[in-house]
Amino acid sequence: MNQPTQSAHTWQSIRAEVLRRIRSREWPPGSMIPNEADLAIELGCARATVNRALRDLAEAGVLDRRRRAGTRVAATPVRRAVLQIPVxxxxxxxxxxxxxxxxxxxxxxxxxxxxxxxxxxxxxxxxxxxxxxxxxxxxxxxxxxxxxxxxxxxxxxxxxxxxxxxxxxxxxxxxxxxxxxxxxxxxxxxxxxxxxxxxxxxxxxxxxxxxxxxxxxxxxxxxxxxxxxxxxxxx
Amino acid sequence: MNQPTQSAHTWQSIRAEVLRRIRSREWPPGSMIPNEADLAIELGCARATVNRALRDLAEAGVLDRRRRAGTRVAATPVRRAVLQIPVxxxxxxxxxxxxxxxxxxxxxxxxxxxxxxxxxxxxxxxxxxxxxxxxxxxxxxxxxxxxxxxxxxxxxxxxxxxxxxxxxxxxxxxxxxxxxxxxxxxxxxxxxxxxxxxxxxxxxxxxxxxxxxxxxxxxxxxxxxxxxxxxxxxx
DNA sequence: GAGAAAAATATGTATAGACATATATACCAT
DNA sequence: ATGGTATATATGTCTATACATATTTTTCTC
Known part of the structure; x- marks a missing residue:
């Protein structure tokens, strides 16, 4: 009864879907988004996969996450630019x-x-x-x-x-x-x-x-x- | 016979150990490091934990990773500086x-x-x-x-x-x-x-x-x- | 009501197991 | 030798489960 081990839902696709909802204002800046467990059920994947996607967006400055308090869309997204400092x-x-x-x-x-x-x-x-x-x-x-x-x-x-x-x-x-x-x-x-x-x-x-x-x-x-x-x- | 679920080996501690070996020249720049499975056994944790640590170091530019080819210490670490672009x-x-x-x-x-x-x-x-x-x-x-x-x-x-x-x-x-x-x-x-x-x-x-x-x-x-x-x- | 203690809850992380994918290497036919 | 094909292998990822940890919320005590 298990899902196939490798589903069509990669963490990148989950991240894309979350980004889509943010950009479409379905989840406006400053608002809370559902918790990982609920999202996992809704999107049909494991919580770990949702976690990976949301963690990535948090690193990018798109989301703010805090334990127990949940995840919200960053009100004023602090953009992070990565400078490559080569030799x-x-x-x-x-x-x-x-x-x-x-x-x-x-x-x-x-x-x-x-x-x-x-x-x-x-x-x-x-x-x-x-x-x-x-x-x-x-x-x-x-x-x-x-x-x-x-x-x-x-x-x-x-x-x-x-x-x-x-x-x-x-x-x-x-x-x-x-x-x-x-x-x-x-x-x-x-x-x-x-x-x-x-x-x-x-x-x-x-x-x-x-x-x-x-x-x-x-x-x-x-x-x-x-x-x-x-x-x-x-x- | 399982390890306790939350062991003393966090992915951060694994990353620290890998960094230590790189900095001590135990793994010099350009050299290959053991594969994830072997490292997991040696360090006494799951492969996923090693993967998390090595992935983080690769993102930071310290390691170069390629499928099948393995993981090596970056010869000339391209440093990444993150610029915060606030309002x-x-x-x-x-x-x-x-x-x-x-x-x-x-x-x-x-x-x-x-x-x-x-x-x-x-x-x-x-x-x-x-x-x-x-x-x-x-x-x-x-x-x-x-x-x-x-x-x-x-x-x-x-x-x-x-x-x-x-x-x-x-x-x-x-x-x-x-x-x-x-x-x-x-x-x-x-x-x-x-x-x-x-x-x-x-x-x-x-x-x-x-x-x-x-x-x-x-x-x-x-x-x-x-x-x-x-x-x-x-x- | 104020403050302390307990419960609840969302994220954070570890694990074993399985499959996916890229690609280096070995092997084979020409 | 050369080029194509098969195989092996290291990383990449998903799942289910369990426990950890930081906070918020609730409850209890005074």
């Missing part, structure tokens, strides 16, 4: 351009106070400072200006950063558990303009990134992209 | 500031060619053009410059956009299924500078957003943020 080499390759890399400078130095604070370094303590230019074909793509806590990235001081960018070396060799990302706009100063082959004063997108392994900040990097660069994603 | 009112409120809104202009007009192309509008056909300023306390926060296809947003022509921003009206009243987002940097021209209370030439972060319901583009908006604004997220 720069891969990002350039995805554009169909040959990737190039040039190490500009590499030195141990005491970072400026703001960077020292970000890295939680005692004042005056030195860190590894690396600047590099990534190229897309013959054109400058992005400038990487990075500070690294050597103690948090064992081996970095022996790495040949003229061959492999710090970006890639760290991704491959320094495990990390968390990080922050922030975007802003800056004006090209003379140095940036020369490196990125644009006019001084050109507005540029800048991405600041920190990477941590547990509580310890491994690296802080500023990526300044070439003029006209846009970061794209879909919702 | 502007909520974003300002989250900063602890009172939210303000001022409609700058509202008119039906034929959009410039680039916008017409984005909206898939026939040349010369009019669309609703709305410009508004969102305030954080007394300070300008972001300028919204938006074109709307009225046919795709029934009711928008009757909405009182001097009270509710087009942003909010659309979120609440126009169902949408997909969209694109792109970030770039622009320089403040005289008009932007005046509205955003900054010097002409200041670099500003600009977000371009399109929203679609199925194949039909509902709206295209450009959000130009105040000087110094940073978009933040965590990895």
């Amino acid at each position: 720069i080499r891969d990002e350039v390759a995805a554009l169909g351009q040959p990737y190039g890399y040039r190490l500009l400078s590499r030195e141990m130095a005491a970072p400026p106070p703001t960077v020292a604070a970000t890295l939680s370094l005692p004042t005056g303590e030195a860190a590894l400072h690396v600047r590099a230019l990534h190229l897309s074909g013959a054109h400058p793509f992005v400038i990487e200006d990075r500070w690294i806590t050597p103690a948090a990235a064992p081996g970095i001081l022996d790495a040949d950063l003229s061959q492999v960018s710090a970006n890639e070396w760290l991704v491959r060799n320094a495990p990390f558990t968390a990080g922050t990302l922030s975007f802003g706009a800056v004006c090209a100063d003379d140095q940036l303009a020369a490196l990125l082959d644009c006019a001084s004063g050109t507005p540029l997108l800048r991405l600041d990134r920190t990477t941590a392994d547990g509580a310890r900040i491994v690296t802080a990097a500023a990526l300044t992209y070439h003029a006209g660069y846009r970061l794209r994603t879909t919702i | 502007i009112r909520d974003e300002v409120a989250a900063l602890g500031q009172p939210y303000g809104y001022r409609l700058l202009s509202r008119e039906m007009a034929a959009p410039p060619p680039t916008v017409a192309a984005t909206l898939s509008l026939p040349t010369g056909e009019a669309a609703l053009h709305v410009r508004a300023l969102h305030l954080s306390g007394a300070h300008p926060f972001v300028i919204e410059d938006r074109w709307i296809t009225p046919a795709a947003a029934p009711g928008i022509l009757d909405a009182d956009l001097s009270q509710v921003s087009a942003n909010e009206w659309l979120v609440r009243n126009a169902p949408f299924t997909a969209g694109t987002l792109s970030f770039g940097a622009v320089c403040a021209d005289d008009q932007l500078a005046a509205l955003l209370d900054c010097a002409s030439g200041t670099p500003l972060l600009r977000l371009d957003r399109t929203t679609a319901d199925g194949a039909r583009i509902v709206t295209a908006a450009a959000l130009t943020y105040h000087a110094g604004y940073r978009l933040r997220t965590t990895i």
